Amino acid sequence: MSGSDPTPALFAHLPDGLFGPLASPNRLHYWSILGRLYAEYFGPDAPLPPSDGYPRRELTGAIERWLISDDPWEDDEGESPDTPLTLRANAIYDRLRAAGWLRQERVGVREMATMTQAVGLLLGTLWDFAERGPAFLGAKIRSVELLLRQVVEHDAGGDALDEAADQTRGLLSHVATISVRVRDLMPELIKAGSTAQFARQLFERYVTELFIGDYAQLHNADHPLARRTAVLGLVRDIEHSDHRTRLLHWYQERTPGHDAERAAWRLERSLRRLRELDRIAEYLERLDEDIRQANRRALAFLDYRLRAPDRFDVLLQRACRGALAAPESALRLPVAPGPLLDESRLRAPRTRSRPIPRTANVTTPPTPEQLARMHLLRQMKRVRQVLPEDLARYVDRHLGGRERVASDELAIDSIADLRAYQVLTTLALRSHRNGGLRRDDPLRRMLRGFDVELDHRARTANHHLDTPRFTLRRTRHAA
Structure with missing residues (x-):
């Protein structure tokens, strides 16, 4: 793995074949055995394990006891295994030890089994995940x-x-x-x-x-x-x-x-x-x-499901089978005698009436003065309308490379600047309520890469407005 790869090195802490038993056809049974071993011997609710571990015979004996009380294992043909119980318990133990779930060491003449700290931590995490509510x-x-x-x-x-x-x-x-x-x-x-x-x-x-x-x-x-x-x-x-x-x-x-x-x-x-x-x-x-x-x-x-008839598909299949098996005399349709699909019974085609010819209304082109007035009106409406990108440009113009800027430093050089300043003041006042801005507040979409903090103990006065003091804080780079 390269040094620039941000993915944590999982198998630098765990054995490579650790998940082999949990990926086998008997994965449910291996998980049950691991859960019981963790609960009775190695988990936080179990007694403190000896420093040298448990004798191998004690763990295989526990596996034998569990197989006697509950033996759901099946072979490749779906039959219960006929191998002696002791051999099966030892085979399960050896599979878990080979995968890395258990570590066996020889202490004197005895074989002692333990569970490493990393494997125990992983098993506890899987246990908590399975029980998560x-x-x-x-x-x-x-x-x-x-x-x-x-x-x-x-x-x-x-x-x-x-x-x-x-x-x-x-x-x-x-x-x-x-x-x-x-x-x-x-x-x-x-x-x-x-x-x-x-x-x-x-x-x-x-x-x-x-x-x-x-x-x-x-x-x-x-x-x-x-x-x-x-x-x-x-x-x-x-x-x-x-x-x-x-x-x-x-x-x-x-x-x-x-x-x-x-x-x-x-x-x-x-x-x-x-x-x-x-x-x-x-x-x-x-x-x-x-x-x-x-x-x-x-x-x-x-x-x-509540409105549709119960077992609707079953009723349809039953009706089709009955129609195929019924005698010809019993299959009668509720229609009058005579041809059923005769052309005289068909509906006549619909004839469309010709559309009324329309004449275009006489339009008078606007005068240059009217065009200028309409253009000026559109400009006035647009300048007074504050969109999220307008507010982001105004904030970014004052923040620059800084992380914070106070309302005392905000310049108002035009009507657009004045409207942006008014929106920032409204955001500061609304964010001061309990819980901050509500998720359904339409002004929340105006916050793009910055946040507004209100300082109700001070005020900002300029040539146009006298408002409570607030501070702009960059949260992330605006898109």
Whole structure:
């Protein structure tokens, strides 16, 4: 792998053939054996394992015990294996050891088996993924905010900052994948054999398993998700204060060789992940649209299944078989005697009446003065209309290469500049409400690569307006 490849080197930490048993025809059975070994011997709920590991015979005996109580294994022909139980348990153990799930060492005359830390961590992650249910975003946001307050108010180290960054990244990943799971589930639900089965699967899987646990409260002003503005404010405090120097020194002390460049990279990575919390509104907008579309499809399907006759295809097949098997005298159509498709019974062709000839209205071309007045009126309307690209050009003209600029530095040289300044003032006032700008606010689309922060304690007065002071902050490069 080249040094420029950003993909993490997974198999630098794991054995190459680790996923072999989980890709075999008996993958479900191997997963069951691994889950039981993890739960009883190597997992967090198991007793503390010995430092040398467990004797091989103890693990193979446990596999024998599980096969006696539950033996779903089948050979290539679909029959239960007739190999003795002890040999089968040892074969399963050897397959897991050869793949790298278990490591065997000889201690004296005994063969001891352990599970490496990397493999145990991967198995725990897979276990958590299989048991994952709906997430509660409010608790995650509160946790991130508390960790950042520990850094700002109590001088916590970079470990708290890294943990907050990892939780933010996990939160965004979870919200982003919910939409994909919703879209993948609906075609599967429509394959249900009956209306009752569809309704049961809809509420059991679609509602209870996939939805965010506190989804109904996400749009409330008092929900912790509305405090993402406060979280981003704490990130800016860390980024533009003495805390940055302190954290940089903390990372450098704990970096091999006290590498200052790598310490700065680690700090910037954590701050970048925390700043990505500003994008959660985009993810939630897409999730709302996917959920609305899934609800419409589910309601349309239920409406069709409830209105259509039960087993309609079966009734049609039965009618066709009856018509083919019935005697000729029984097949009578409810029509009068005589030819059924005679030309005299056909409807006469429709004749179209000729259109009335139209004469063009006499038009008088506008005079040069009228044309000039219309052109001037269009220019006046366009100058007073502020589009997202107009506002982006006005902001970029003042930001330039800087990250922040106050409203005191904004120039008003034309009517277009005055209208752009008024829109920025409106954005600053609306963003100061609880929860910031609502997702359905039409002014939200005006924010392209920048954000507006209100300072209600100060005011900005120029030759045209006297408004509360605000600050423009670049969030990303505008497209």
